Amino acid sequence: xxTSITLxxxxxxxxxxxxxxxxxxxxxxxxFSRTFxxxxxxxxxxxxxxxxxxxAVENRSQLYIIAVSDDAIEKVAExxxxxxxxxxxxxxxxxxxxxxxxxxxxxxxxVFYPLQSFSxxxxxxxxxxxxxxxxxxAQLERQLSALxxxxxxxxxxxxxAERKALHIAAVFANNFTNYLFHIAHSLSNEHNVxxxxxxxxxxxxxxxxxxQPPKANQTGPARRGDLKTASQHLAALAPxxxxxxxxxxxxQQIFDLYHK
Ligand SMILES: NC(=O)c1ccc[n+]([C@@H]2O[C@H](COP(=O)([O-])OP(=O)(O)OC[C@H]3O[C@@H](n4cnc5c(N)ncnc54)[C@H](OP(=O)(O)O)[C@@H]3O)[C@@H](O)[C@H]2O)c1
Numbered sequence: 505x506x507t508s509i510t511l512x513x514x515x516x517x518x519x520x521x522x523x524x525x526x527x528x529x530x531x532x533x534x535x536f537s538r539t540f541x542x543x544x545x546x547x548x549x550x551x552x553x554x555x556x557x558x559x560a561v562e563n564r565s566q567l568y569i570i571a572v573s574d575d576a577i578e579k580v581a582e583x584x585x586x587x588x589x590x591x592x593x594x595x596x597x598x599x600x601x602x603x604x605x606x607x608x609x610x611x612x613x614x615v616f617y618p619l620q621s622f623s624x625x626x627x628x629x630x631x632x633x634x635x636x637x638x639x640x641x642a643q644l645e646r647q648l649s650a651l652x653x654x655x656x657x658x659x660x661x662x663x664x665a666e667r668k669a670l671h672i673a674a675v676f677a678n679n680f681t682n683y684l685f686h687i688a689h690s691l692s693n694e695h696n697v698x699x700x701x702x703x704x705x706x707x708x709x710x711x712x713x714x715x716q717p718p719k720a721n722q723t724g725p726a727r728r729g730d731l732k733t734a735s736q737h738l739a740a741l742a743p744x745x746x747x748x749x750x751x752x753x754x755x756q757q758i759f760d761l762y763h764k
Contacts, residue, residue, distance in 0.1 A: 513571035614639030
């Protein structure tokens with residue numbers, strides 16, 4: 505798919521996806537954001553026109569990528585259809601949102617969901633990021649696959665039900681673990697020990713996942729059934745009731761997994 509693209513959205517995802525698409529030789533026609541500085545920052549890097557109104561979107565692109573907050577996709581799609589018509593090809597980039605949210609507005613639609621956690625401030629290697637694509641139209645699905653393969657070695661067709669499950673799994677694997685890292689960071693800071701000391705342990709936890717499933721890698725007081733150690737930890741966490749609550753729930757679930 506030698507493609508001309510309009511990016512509707514200029515947040516974390518659009519920033520990285522837009523750069524990867526431009527690097528792969530796609531022509532990015534326009535970048536929309538409500539905030540001119542956001543549209544301008546990305547558009548200037550990828551040689552596109554920055555716009556701040558959906559009414560300024562032109563209908564010359566072959567593909568329109570909606571990369572706005574999940575809650576805004578439907579409204580933006582409706583406004584976009586009024587502007588470019590129902591015949592244009594439109595995809596969104598959300599893991600949590602069904603492709604069918606676009607069905608009332610466009611005849612051929614789909615999803616282009618790169619499964620990674622993107623932050624503007626951190627560069628990313630798109631080649632290693634799985635891209636989950638889906639379309640209601642078999643030919644478009646092949647075209648989206650071909651486009652995705654220009655960016656990444658890892659491209660999968662994932663339907664709405666599968667993508668929903670994958671997104672929930674990703675919340676556990678990334679969002680929740682990162683919150684647990686935040687707790688570890690804040691506890692170590694408060695007790696004047698360096699969080700850096702934990703980095704090799706965190707790295708090893710991830711490295712082991714390449715060799716065997718997480719259930720086989722579990723260690724710690726709850727896994728061993730060291731209930732005395734677990735109660736000492738719980739007592740030490742009394743000043744932090746929210747951490748104490750999480751410690752108790754997680755320990756119970758780990759204990760039950762191996763001892764019941
Ligand atoms: N970040 C990730 O790691 C990641 C990974 C995979 C998929 N995704 C998906 O990609 C999409 C964008 O996520 P993101 O992380 O890039 O979000 P983000 O950084 O918060 O950016 C959100 C974008 O949506 C725009 N927006 C929000 N509400 C809007 C509205 N009511 N009308 C018009 N535009 C609106 C924002 O406009 P302004 O620029 O004016 O604020 C901004 O351009 C989401 O569907 C998300 O699920 C994100």
